[in-house]
Amino acid sequence: MPDAAPLEPGQLAAYFALMEVGGLLQHAVEQQLRDEGGLSYIQFQILAVLSEGADGPQRMTDVADRLVHSRSGLTYQIAQLAEAGWVAKTSSPDDERSVMVSLTPEGRTLLDRVMAGHVQVVQRFLLDPLSSEDVASLGDVLGRVRAHMRSVPPRSAAPRRKPRSHL
Amino acid sequence: MPDAAPLEPGQLAAYFALMEVGGLLQHAVEQQLRDEGGLSYIQFQILAVLSEGADGPQRMTDVADRLVHSRSGLTYQIAQLAEAGWVAKTSSPDDERSVMVSLTPEGRTLLDRVMAGHVQVVQRFLLDPLSSEDVASLGDVLGRVRAHMRSVPPRSAAPRRKPRSHL
DNA sequence: TATTGTTATACTCTATAACTATA
C-alpha cells in the first residue's frame, strides 16, 4: 500500500469543488425531475439510457452495468417504471434468460417533456457563469478523468467485471 | 418562463462528464469510508464540517444548512454519530433552544484515520490522470460554478433561506 | 458451472408534519 502523500491545497480545492458542484447540481436537477415528471434521478437515467440506442430494447444487466446498480435494484426500478407505463419488458429471442427493456411511446414522451426543463436547470445552474472556453476545458478535463476512472480497477482487485457510468 | 434553447453538444458532454465523474468518485469514496471507518458519506461530511472550525462546536441548524439536510435528517445522523461516540451534543449558553455539536477526541481520531485512505482514493481516481494545470483549471472553473450556484435562488423563488454545500 | 434475473428481507436514509421549548 503506497504512502498517502497529503494533497496540495489546490488539489483538495478542486476535489471539494467537484463534489459540491456535483451534489448541488444533482439536487437541483432531482427537484425538477420530481416536480415535472415524478421521476427520481436514477429513473431519469434509466430512461435516458434506454432512449440512447435510438433503436430498441436493451438487456437488464447491460443497463445495470451502465448505472452502477445492483441487479436487484434495477429490477425494482424497472418494475416501478413498467407499472407507470414508461418502459416495457420483453424476452430476448437469442437468450431465454435475458429480459429486454425498452421505452414505451409514453416513456419517450415523458422523457422529451422532462428534458426541456432539465436542460434549463443545467443551463441556469451550471452553464450560465461559464464561457465557451470554460465549458470546453471542463469537458476535456473531466472527459479524461472519466476515461481514467472507467479503466481503473476497483481497489479490491476483484475479478468481477463492473464497468460503470452515471449517465 | 424562458424558452429552452437546446444545449450544444459540448455543453451536454461537459454536463454528463461532470455527473458521471461526480457519481463515480462518490461511489469509490463511499466504499472506502464504509470499509475503513463504517461511515456513510454524509456522516463523513458532518465530521469534516465539525472539524473545520478547528475551534469548537457548531449549531445543529448551521450544520444542516451547510449540508442540504432537513433538520430531522440531521437529528437522525447526529444521533447515530453520538451513539458511536464520535460527536457530542451540548446545550448553548447563549440560546437555550440551540444544541451545539462537536467532535469528540474519538471522532477526530477516526476522521484522521479515514482521511488518509480518503486522500488516496481521490488521488488515484481523480488526480492521477491530471496535470497540475488541469487541476488548477478544474478548481477555477468549478469554483466559479459553485459561487454561482450558491447565489442562484431556487427556481421556486421561495422566501426561505437555504444556503447549501456538499462538503 | 456460469449467467440472467427475481424474490425476500433487512437496513439506511430522507422528508413531512406535529410537537415542545425557548426567543
Next chain:
DNA sequence: TATAGTTATAGAGTATAACAATA
C-alpha cells in the same frame, strides 16, 4: 410569532443472499 430541535411515521431506495431457469 418565529425559531431550534425532536419525534413519529411513512416511504423510497439499496444491497445481500437464496433461488429458478437457461446457457
